[in-house]
Structure formats: structure tokens, C-alpha cells
Amino acid sequence: MSARSRWNDLSERMISGIVLVAVGMTVVWIGGFTFHIAIALIVGLMVWELVSMLDHDRAKTPLVLGVASGIAVLTAGEVSPAVAMPLLLAPSMLGIGQMSRGGVTFASFTALIMLAGYGMMAHRDDYGLFWMLWLVLVVVATDVAGYFAGRLIGGPKFWPRVSPKKTWSGTVAGWIAAGALGAAFAALSNANYGLVPLSIAISMASQLGDIAESAIKRRAGVKDSSNLIPGHGGLFDRFDGMLGAALFILIAGQIVGFPPGLPPSM
Template sequence: MSVKSKWTDLQPRILSAVVMLLVGGGAIWAGGLAFHLLVSVVAGLMVWELARMLGPKETGSPIWLGLLGGAVTFGVVFLPPDARLPVLIAPIIVGLSSFKQGRLIWSAYMALILLACYSALALRGGAGLFWIGWLAAVVVMSDVAGYFAGRLLGGPKFWPKVSPKKTWSGTVAGWIGAAFVGYWFFENSRADESLILISVITAFAAQMGDIAESAIKRKYGVKDSSNLIPGHGGFLDRFDGFLGALLLVLIAGQFLAFLPEVR
């Protein structure tokens, strides 16, 4: 691969990233309805992309499934806690009849999307700006560090059968970048030093989210989940790492004090 071809997607990636940073950062900062709406719209678009990739029986199915996913994401936080999980599961069951094959993938990845988006709303609404900002910084830094290290250093592939472009150099660089983010948040808050290790674990979860989506695209012969974001592909391509990280935070938060207390 020539040097020029290696970086052909850099300019559109940067421009798209700036737009996403402004929109996403503004919604995270504002919280409330702005963040709630943004997460719901992104959830609906990711569900639409997933349904398209799996080859539904009817061409209109991805649209109504995406609308359903977005609506459930928006409404679930207003329900009593005991009713939330059944409501999040309902769109998965409803969508099963839309596919002749790939039902297991639909069920697993649809659950990932909805639970992760619920986690984002719960994290911003319950834990506040600090923790959602930390998680976003960890995922973005690990992705950026991995992208540049992988392109510049190359080397052995991390999991060539599933994600041919992901290298060990990029993976480790992502962990290092996440550790720096954790250290910065530790130094500038009252969180304890365990946040550095937690940041690395969260970066690994984000990388697993990326690999899971890569496996689906490879199975169905799809390069990108869509072309909605120039230089990045689709919303699943861009936010797959967030899905893995958010699911980790949601599950770990149910069983142990995963995030250090910030006083």
C-alpha cells in the first residue's frame, strides 16, 4: 500500500470527526433532552444499519425496526426500573420475524445496541458529566491512538480472520492512550488511581465492540454499515467501540463499584 493510499481517508475522517465532536460534545455538555434525543436518534440509525446488513425479508423492515429502536431508547428511561429490561428486549423479539437467517446475530447485536444506549442515558443522567465525558475520552483516544499507530507501525494482526486491519501495535497503542486519559482524569478529579486501570479495561471493551461489528461485516461481505458518515462509514462503524465500553460499564455497575467515587 502506498503512503498516499494509506491516508486517503484521513481528511474526510477529520472533517466528520470535527462535526461529530461539536454535535456530540455539545449534547453531552447540555445533557437532558438534547443528549436524550441524540442517543435515541443514533440508536435508531444503528438498528437500521444492522437490519440492512442482515438482509431482511422485506425492504422496508430496516426503517420500521430503526424507528422502533429509537423510540424504545427514548422512552425506556421514563419507565419504572423493573419494566425497563422487558421493554428493551421487546424490539429484539419483534424483529426476529423480519429475517430468514442471522437471527442469533440480530438478537445479540440488537441487545448490545439497546443496552449500550440505555447505559449512556443512565450514565449521563445518574453519574453526571464527569463519567460520560471520561468514557467518551477513553473510547476516542484509544481509537485515534490505535488508528495512527496501526497505520504508522503496522506489524502482526490482532485477529486477522475477523478484523484484518487491526494490528497489535494499534491495539496496544489504544491501551496506552486510554491509560493517559485515565491518568488525566485521576489528576484532575478526586477519583482514585484505579481509574487508570479501569480506563485500559474500558478501552479493551471498546476494541471488542469494534471487532464484533467487524465480524458481522465480514460474514455478510459488507465494507461499511452505511455511508452516512464520510470517512467513517456508518454509525455502527463509528460507535461500535462505544457500544462495547458502555455495555461493560452497565454490567459492571450492577455487580460492583466499577467507577471510583468522585466527591
């Protein structure tokens, strides 16, 4: 690969990325119901993209299931957790019988998308802006470090059959960047340094989310989940890492305690 072709998508990715970060950080900073609406919109669009990839012959099904998923996760964020649980699984149950193909994949991934969206809302509501920024920045650092290390260093591929561009150098660089960010946030918050391995685990979870989405695209025979974001493809392409990270912290936070070394209110 020539040096020029290696970086030919960088400018478009950077422009789109800056816009995404600016909008995303603004919504994260505002929090509350505005943040919930943004998450509901993202969830709905991701489900729309998922259905479109798996079962593109049915014109109305992606839109109906996307809207239903967005409404369900938005409602789940405003009710008690006990009531939220069936709401988060309802789109999977609603849609599995509507799919002419890929029903099991749809039901499984839609449930994960819904839980991840709910996890992000809960994380922002329960832990505040500082720890929401930590989660977002760990995922961003993983992605950015992986992109540049993979292109500058190259080397053995991580899983070439599913994701031919991903390398072990980029994967490990993502872990290192996440660990460094965890150390910085631990120092800034007086949390203990258990935040470092937890940040690395979040990085791994985000990479698994990315790989899982790549497997779906490979199965569907598409390059991108949609063309909504120039240089990045669709929302599923851009938020697959956050999907894995948010789902992981929703579960891991109940096991290891979060934030590590600080009272839950911190």
C-alpha cells in the same frame, strides 16, 4: 502500502470526525432529554443498519425495526429501571421472526445496542458531564491512538481474517492512551488510580465492540454498515466502540463501584 495510500482517507475522516465530535460534545454537555433523544436516534439508526446488513432483501423491515428500537430506548430512559428492562428487549423479540436470515445475530446485537444506549443515558444522568466525558474520551483516545499507531508502526495483525487493518501495535497503543487518560481524570477528580485499569478495560471493551461489528460486516459481505458518514461509513462503524464501552460500564459499574474512590454522587 505506500505512504500516500496509507493516509489517503485521513482528511475525509478528520473533517467528518470534527463535525461528529462537535455535535456529540454539544449534546453530551446539554444532557437531559436532549441527550436521550440523540441516543434514541443513534440506536434506531444502528438497528436500521444492522438489519439492512443482515437481511437487505426486505425493504421495510430495517426502517420499522429501527424506528421501534429508537422509540423503545427513549421510553426506557424515562421510566423506572424495572419497567425499562422489557422495553429494551422488545425490539429483539419483535424483529427475530421478521428476519429471513440472520435472526439470531439480529436479536443478540439489537439487545446489546439497546442496553448500551440505555447505559449511556444512565451514565450521563447518574454521574454527570465530567464522567460522561471520561467515557467518550477513553473510546476516542483508543480509536485515535490505534489508527495512528497501526499506520506508523504496523506489525502483526490482530485478527486478519475478520479485521485485516487492525494491528497489535494499534491495539496496545489504544490501551496505553486509555490508561493515560484514566490517570489524568483520576488526578482531576481525586478518584483513586483504580480508574487507570478501569479505563484500560473500557478501551478493551470498545475494541471488542469494533471487532464484533467487523465480524458482522464480514459475514454480510459489506465494507461499511452504511454510507451515512463520509470517511467513516455508518453510525454502527463509528459507534461500535462506544457500544462495547457503554455496555461494559453498565455492568462493571455495578461490580467495582463507580467512580472508584469517590461517592456514587461524584
